[in-house]
Amino acid sequence: MAFPWILSNSLALSSSSTCNFLPWTLPKFQFHPSTRSVNCRCKCGLSAEDDLKFVLHDALDFSGIDTSHARAARVGFCAQIKNFSDLERGTSITINRGVDLARAALQIAAEDDSLISHSSVPLPVDDFIERLDTLSMGYCSQYSSSFRSSPENFLDCLERYLYLNKGFRRTSTRNHVEHRALYLNSVLTHRSGSVTMLSLIYSEILKMLRMWGVLNFDVEIFFPHDSHSSPRGYLKQKSKESDQSHIMTSQSLLVEILKDLKNAFWPFQLDHARSPFIRAAEAAHCVTGANNANESASQLASAKAGRHRLQRGVWTSVHFGDMRRALSACERLILLKHDPKELRDYGVLLYHCGYYEEALQFLKHYRDTEQSGLIDNVEEDAVEKLVVRLNLILMEVGWSRQPKHRNILFNNSEPW
Structure with a gap:
């Protein structure tokens, strides 16, 4: 099944002050149009009829980080997969x-x-x-x-x-x-x-x-x-x-490479028995019967300490991954057109980054392309709750997203 999307080329948006790695209070934000023209349309020949836009590169550009090498590498990746026929995918x-x-x-x-x-x-x-x-x-x-x-x-x-x-x-x-x-x-x-x-x-x-x-x-x-x-x-x-x-096969190898990266850098590392999406949805309070009440005090203390480290730009916490690399893995998995669930997983990450409009677009597109008979009821319910929450956020009178601090997406200080 093919999914239409393009890389973001018109707006570079600021992000939230913190990511909700555990259920803390949801912050508010404000959009900031970019003053620079960014032309980064993907070279994969994908349709843009739904105008789905990736966020990562433009967000980093807006924060002052040069992404020219990252964009060139993405174009190089797209050049390899652009003629990925069904036959070649299964070779x-x-x-x-x-x-x-x-x-x-x-x-x-x-x-x-x-x-x-x-x-x-x-x-x-x-x-x-x-x-x-x-x-x-x-x-x-x-x-x-x-x-x-x-x-x-x-x-x-x-x-x-x-x-x-x-x-x-x-x-x-x-x-x-x-x-x-x-x-x-x-x-x-x-x-x-x-x-x-x-x-x-x-x-x-x-x-x-x-x-x-x-x-x-x-x-x-x-x-x-x-x-x-x-x-x-x-x-x-x-x-x-x-x-x-x-x-x-050629496709399964690339999918495996990217899923390994996605799982390694997913910002919600506690309880690997559950899917990455469920862990992220639980952090957003969109899963009923969550296991947070059963988590030990040491786990919660470790999670809180890890969140504080990430806010200071330290990316070495074992309980919290790297939002930048998790987003990049999700974007490339979407480009492979392998599984509609990648749209959903990317959407929930955008929610935690404060990109509510884009998160809602990806989640809606996921609902339009999903095969309902194959969807887990808990995950489907979490998607619906997240969509409702995003609609409420976007309907809020005077809603803004003006951060007091930079989102972890924009932290570029490293511990080495």
């Missing part, structure tokens, strides 16, 4: 040639790097592409004898090269993964990464070997769903029906 990552998955992953890393570092130079994407090529060439020089051996021995040699000789390893648990393990450039540098990143690197080596004519059999990558195994190659001719759930 295995080991044989896909329509989308450069490694370059798309590096453009994701480049945008987030610009958002948090405010560097005057962009992330050198081409240099890391060259590192991948060098990694493939290294296998050829060390294990050239495997080209004449059986497919099983070839794959054993490849895994020995990747996991032993080069020392790539998977980070431990999904909920507490190191943030650098989620970005391809960092994984290539530190050789420690998520299962998604290791699968991508494995597939890139296979694709290069196939392009060089040294791989003459069909191979798939087994993507493990446990918390400790590493990706492994296997001969496709010997695959079983049960292996299908472990095959990564």
